[in-house]
Amino acid sequence: MINVTIFSAALQDFLRLRRAMLWIVVVVGLYLIAGLYLKYNTENSPDQAYATLSTILVFRILPLASAIFSTAVISQEVEQKTIVYLLTRPVARWRLLAMRALASFVAVFLISALCAVGVSMAVYHNPLGPYLMKDFVAIAVGSVAYGSLFILVSLLINRAMIVCLLFAFGWESLVPTLPGSIFYLSIGTYLNKIAQRPKMPDAEHGIMDTLSGLMGAKPVPIATSWIAMIALSGACAVVAAWWFTHFEFVPREDAE
Amino acid sequence: MIELTNASRWYGQVIGLNDVTCTIGPGVTALLGMNGAGKSTMMRMITGQIRPTTGDVKVFGHQPFANPEVYKHLGYCPEIDNFYEHRSGRQFVHYLAKLSGFSESEAKSKTQGVLERVGMAQRADAKIAGYSKGMRQRIKLAQAMIHEPDIILLDEPLNGLDPVGRREFINLLATLADEGKTILVSSHILFEVEQMTRSILLLHRGRLLATGNLTALRDLIDKHPHRIRIESSQPRDVATRLVGLPYVLNVQIDPRGDGLEIQTREPGQFYDQLPGLVLDHNLAVSGFSSPDNNLESIFRYLVEA
Numbered sequence: 001m002i003n004v005t006i007f008s009a010a011l012q013d014f015l016r017l018r019r020a021m022l023w024i025v026v027v028v029g030l031y032l033i034a035g036l037y038l039k040y041n042t043e044n045s046p047d048q049a050y051a052t053l054s055t056i057l058v059f060r061i062l063p064l065a066s067a068i069f070s071t072a073v074i075s076q077e078v079e080q081k082t083i084v085y086l087l088t089r090p091v092a093r094w095r096l097l098a099m100r101a102l103a104s105f106v107a108v109f110l111i112s113a114l115c116a117v118g119v120s121m122a123v124y125h126n127p128l129g130p131y132l133m134k135d136f137v138a139i140a141v142g143s144v145a146y147g148s149l150f151i152l153v154s155l156l157i158n159r160a161m162i163v164c165l166l167f168a169f170g171w172e173s174l175v176p177t178l179p180g181s182i183f184y185l186s187i188g189t190y191l192n193k194i195a196q197r198p199k200m201p202d203a204e205h206g207i208m209d210t211l212s213g214l215m216g217a218k219p220v221p222i223a224t225s226w227i228a229m230i231a232l233s234g235a236c237a238v239v240a241a242w243w244f245t246h247f248e249f250v251p252r253e254d255a256e
Numbered sequence: 257m258i259e260l261t262n263a264s265r266w267y268g269q270v271i272g273l274n275d276v277t278c279t280i281g282p283g284v285t286a287l288l289g290m291n292g293a294g295k296s297t298m299m300r301m302i303t304g305q306i307r308p309t310t311g312d313v314k315v316f317g318h319q320p321f322a323n324p325e326v327y328k329h330l331g332y333c334p335e336i337d338n339f340y341e342h343r344s345g346r347q348f349v350h351y352l353a354k355l356s357g358f359s360e361s362e363a364k365s366k367t368q369g370v371l372e373r374v375g376m377a378q379r380a381d382a383k384i385a386g387y388s389k390g391m392r393q394r395i396k397l398a399q400a401m402i403h404e405p406d407i408i409l410l411d412e413p414l415n416g417l418d419p420v421g422r423r424e425f426i427n428l429l430a431t432l433a434d435e436g437k438t439i440l441v442s443s444h445i446l447f448e449v450e451q452m453t454r455s456i457l458l459l460h461r462g463r464l465l466a467t468g469n470l471t472a473l474r475d476l477i478d479k480h481p482h483r484i485r486i487e488s489s490q491p492r493d494v495a496t497r498l499v500g501l502p503y504v505l506n507v508q509i510d511p512r513g514d515g516l517e518i519q520t521r522e523p524g525q526f527y528d529q530l531p532g533l534v535l536d537h538n539l540a541v542s543g544f545s546s547p548d549n550n551l552e553s554i555f556r557y558l559v560e561a
Contacts, residue, residue, distance in 0.1 A: 005354040016342065081338035085399065088303050089355040090327040245322055248306045251336060 002091055003099050010103035014069055015110070023065075023111045027118045030057050034122035050123045050131055051197040058119055058135065059188060059195075062112040062142045063168030069104035070150035071161045073097070074244065081251035094241040101151055101237070108143040131195070138195035145187050145229045148236035155243050183220075187232070190225035257281055257407060257438045258302055263311035265297050272297035274462035275311070280440055284433045286449040286470070287442040289459035295442040296335060298459065299411050302440070303332045315407065328356075331400035335411035335442075337392055341385035345376055345395040348384060349402055356403035370398045375424060389416030397425070407438045414448050426451050446554065458554070465558055473554055480557055481505055481519040484526065487543040491516040494539050501529070517547075 034053045041049065074097065077083040086096055113136055120129035146168070153167075154160035175186040183189045258280040265273040273294040289295050300306045301313045304320030304327070313320060320326040340348060346367060353363035371377040374394040384395065393416050400408055410429075414422050429452055433439055443449050449456065450470060458466040458473070466473065488494045495507045495516050503522040510516055520526045523546070534541050547553075 001359065002355060002357060005351070009351055013340070081336045082340060084305065084332070084334045084336065085352060086355070087305060087322070088327055088330070088332045089352060090324040090357060090403075091355055092324055093322050250300060250305050251338075 003095065006091070006096060006099035007103050010073075010100040011106060014072060014103060014107040023114070026061065026111075027114045030061070030115050031118040031122050033057065034119045038122060046123050047131070050119065050129060053119045053123065054116060054131070054135055054195070055188075055192065055197065058112060058115045058139070059142065059191060060169070060173075061115045062108065062139060062191075063146045063172060063187075064165070065108045065111045066104075066143060066146035067150055067161060067164035067168055069107050070101075070147050070164065071154045073100045073104050073151050073154065074249065075154040075158075075160055078249050078251060083249055084251065087249065093245045097151075097241055097244045098237075101147060101240075104151070105143045105147045108147060109140050112139045112143065131197075134195050138191045141194055141226075141229050142187065142191045144233045145191075148233040148240065149187070152236045152240040152243070155240055155247075184228075187229070189220060190228050193220050193222050193225040194229070196222070257316060258440070259312075259314045260298070260301070260308075261312040261314075263298075263301060263308040263313050265294075265301060265306065266309045271462045273301070273308070273459075276459075276462075276464045277311075278457055278464060278467055280438060280457075282433070282436050282438050283455060284429055284439045284441060284453035286453050286456045287440055287459065288444070288446065288449055288456050289442075290444050292461075293444075293459040294462040295444075295459055296411055297462075299332070299334075299409050299440070299442060303330060303409060328403070329406045331403065331405035331408045333396045333400040333408070333410040333413055335415070337389070339384045339392065339395070342383060344383055345380040345387065345391070345398070346371065348395060349380070349398045352399045353402045358403070366402055367398075370402050373401070373428065374398045375421075390418055390421050393417055393425075394421070397428075401432075405437075407440070408432065410439065410441045412442055412444070414443065414445075422448075422451075458558070460558075473558075481521055482523040483517055483519055483547050484523065485515060485517045485545050485547060486541055487515045487545075488539070488541050489514065490540045493537075494541060497533055497537050497539060501526070 034057065037053060038049060044052070074083070077086065087093070116132060116135045116139060117127045120132050121127050123129060150160070150164045150167075153163055157163060172186055172188045176183045176189050176192075260276050260278050263273060263276045264271065276294075276298065287295050287298060297306070301308055302315060302320060304315075304323055307313075307321050315326045316329060318326050320330070343351070349371065350363050350367045353366050354360070358366055368377065371380045374397050376391065376394045376398060379391060380395070384392065387395070393413060397410070397413060400410070414425060417425060429439055429441065433453075441449070441452055443452075454470045456466070456468070456470045456473070457464060486494060486498075491509045491513060495509055498504050498516075498518055499507045503520050503525055504518050505521065506519040508517045518526075530541075530544070533539065
């Protein structure tokens with residue numbers, strides 16, 4: 001009962017009208033950008049175009065939304081000083097964190113999934129394109145993986161949003177294209193495998209493929225991707241719950 | 257119910273609470289101290305938001321930090337004025353009622369009951385963003401009382417309340433105390449505290465300077481020469497009349513010529529006789545005040561004592 005209360009209140013808060021409107025604008029924007037891309041890139045097959053657009057648009061919105069909602073789970077409550085109302089209720093802290101985190105995962109999934117539907121509409125003129133279900137699975141995994149990591153970061157440091165955004169747009173864009181084995185340290189690498197993107201012919205690499213991290217074959221089996229994502233999410237979740245239970249979270253400006 | 261044993265709390269190099277030992281039981285107890293005295297630190301320790309750096313804090317025999325068992329019996333009205341502004345007062349209190357473990361129907365009826373008790377039942381459906389300071393204070397109090405806790409901690413609860421609201425609030429505290437609740441109220445205004453309780457904990461620069469009955473403190477104040485400032489356009493005429501009174505020790509005319517200050521060991525007697533003197537001698541007195549009737553004076557007396 002308390003779990004449902006925490007979850008539903010957090011989800012309502014994350015997706016309340018004003019915020020939801022902003023995300024709907026983003027979805028429409030992605031649809032328009034995808035349309036423009038298709039207009040000026042007629043040589044790619046629809047599958048290749050979807051793979052590029054999905055990776056460069058949907059799987060960039062995913063960590064962006066995750067950074068925003070993950071920091072809202074606890075650190076935003078601390079900054080807004082409303083954390084005190086939550087922490088002085090007869091609810092275990094780990095449960096509070098877990099239910100609010102779950103709500104943020106759901107919110108991120110819904111927004112990213114809508115973005116994927118928008119791109120699918122633009123490419124296939126069909127909201128349920130052939131790769132959409134696989135993308136939904138990868139988005140769900142990504143929501144949990146990015147979310148767990150970002151929530152942990154937001155508990156550990158101040159101004160976590162900046163760090164999370166740098167990770168989402170800097171690290172995640174750069175690392176998959178670097179030589180060597182460093183791509184193993186990118187969540188995007190595993191999500192691309194889980195999404196089972198169509199393989200890009202090497203000769204056709206352009207700037208968009210480079211940006212989307214699709215350049216070059218990544219020798220990561222799907223099973224490894226699943227294990228890596230589950231291990232990362234589990235480890236981050238456990239450490240975050242332990243940290244939140246054992247450390248103080250008081251409104252910062254209020255400290256005497 | 258609440259026990260602090262040699263509890264200290266450091267914020268880096270700054271000490272927030274310094275070696276405080278005390279026990280707080282049923283009834284209203286006031287935590288009195290100037291801004292920065294350590295009141296909020298002590299409140300946060302008791303409510304388990306922070307841990308003592310050294311020493312021990314116990315509530316019902318349990319350490320309160322992140323302890324849901326303690327929170328079942330503890331309500332906290334924080335000093336901060338922050339809310340979920342997009343929610344209505346009723347939604348806010350109802351949400352916290354459900355977090356306290358009540359079912360939907362219980363939470364609804366408890367919310368209605370507590371909103372009536374704090375005088376917000378008619379106004380609780382508007383968004384908190386549009387509330388006055390006094391309405392916010394009432395909602396904060398409502399959320400602290402929603403689960404009928406045995407201990408209620410109120411951090412500067414009278415801030416922003418109008419005189420009627422203050423009176424209602426003080427009456428409510430008295431009722432809760434009569435029900436056997438333990439109530440700890442922090443304030444930096446002596447006058448407020450005197451209206452609520454006689455039992456005080458006096459904090460100064462993180463240290464517990466005095467505990468016990470406020471009357472003893474008041475007596476201590478009255479043992480010292482008590483300063484009274486009188487506003488007058490003819491301070492010399494007034495001084496001439498007052499200097500003859502046996503309990504007036506000293507009269508000093510303000511160099512600006514708009515008043516005078518006297519010192520007396522019998523302030524009560526002086527206040528009783530002042531109106532008669534003014535009327536009998538047609539003295540031009542426009543007002544009077546007591547610079548000593550404040551916390552700073554108490555602290556000065558206690559340090560000197």
